Amino acid sequence: MIELRHVGKKYGDAEPLKDVSVVINDGDVISVIGPSGTGKSTLLRCINLLERPTEGQIFVDGEEITAPRYDASRVRRRIGMVFQSFNLFGHLTVIENIMMAQVDLLGKSRQEAYDRGMELLSRVGLSDLALRYPDQLSGGQKQRAAIARTLAMDPEVILLDEPTSALDPTMVGEVQSVIRDLAGSGKTMMIVTHEMNFARAICSRVFYMDQGGICEDGPPEQIFDHPRKELTRRFIQRLKVLELAVEGREFDFPGAGTQIDQYCMKNGVSARIRYRIRLAFEELVQQILFPRIREPRIHVTLEYSESGERVEMTVLYNGEVFDPADSENELSYRVITGISSGVRHEAVSEGDYTNLFSISIR
Ligand SMILES: Nc1ncnc2c1ncn2[C@@H]1O[C@H](COP(=O)(O)OP(=O)(O)OP(=O)(O)O)[C@@H](O)[C@H]1O
Ligand SMILES: [Mg+2]
Secondary structure, three states: OEEEEEEEEEEOOEEEEEEEEEEEOOOOEEEEEOOOOOOHHHHHHHHOOOOOOOEEEEEEOOEEOOOOOOOHHHHHHHEEEEOOOOOOOOOOOHHHHHHHHHHHOOOOOHHHHHHHHHHHHHHOOOHHHOOOOHHHOOHHHHHHHHHHHHHOOOOOEEEEEOOOOOOOHHHHHHHHHHHHHHHHOOOEEEEEOOOHHHHHHHOOEEEEEEOOEEEEEEOHHHHHHOOOOHHHHHHHHHHOEEEEEEEOOOOOHHHHHHHHHHHHHHHOOOHHHHHHHHHHHHHHHHHHHHHHOOOOEEEEEEEEEOOOOEEEEEEEEOOOOOOHHHOOOHHHHHHHHHOEEEEEEEEEEEOOEEEEEEEEEO
């Protein structure tokens, strides 16, 4: 059990962590979510003393680890940390990376450290790559190796700070499945993540952090579906929405594709729907609207709906009143209606926008 009592952290005028009091029980799997710069990393770093809190106390199983004479390296053995950027040693092979701290800090023999290391590599699916150097691994493999290295210390608690956010989308799944496996094993974990569906799937508890504090603490159903605090509600709502503004013809379509991919990942939108969104966006904006509007100003909003797999795409655009159903480009229009469960056009008057077209994608 970890208990934080009025923990705070100040750097000069900045106060990234303010008066946090909370109890983390054995076996809790906690997702830490919240806007950027609200102290999520600072909270994790204070818990394993990578940063010393400037206020308050932290207890692990009743022992005060923030006491002046408490040995910080002992804390780091009990509370392991996995970073966004892996932090493997480049001059050591994967297995050496995993053996090192076991020999140096736990006093194991090289053979013992090797055996345990190989066992953990097999657990994260990397047995074949033990003799490679980090540079010879993909991002997902590096992160799995880093997780194995953390596990090699047999920590009681594992803290993970955005473990998949530096990864190419194709590798997120393999790392998430290792983490999911760990979460299922009863280990106490805290994970900072922006992937809400993943958080919901693995955690028993969510901390919504805002302004340096834990603004709301509750089970995932509460935080994601029925948040009690206004700040939480707004954050969750914002996540579900993606807005793209197309102004002029020099629009970065590949960039928009990446934003759509990230949005879908955060919300756990399936690959099939993600593909359909990209298709609808390109067919409508590039193929149908661009040829019709001389100076395009197009505003696209995507909103994910929790009830079943559905994304609503709402497109506002300028120019004369024009229903895409009347487009000469019948093929593109047919693609759009083919992947949607309904489309709707209406004339509007909202600033520069004169048309609204919405597409329900399932
Ligand atoms: N070493 C430092 N010196 C000064 N300010 C710092 C330091 N580390 C963090 N901060 C500040 O503390 C605040 C919280 O930072 P923190 O990294 O904990 O946020 P975060 O919630 O993890 O954000 P993100 O989602 O972007 O990772 C930020 O405003 C940051 O600029
Ligand atoms: Mg952070």
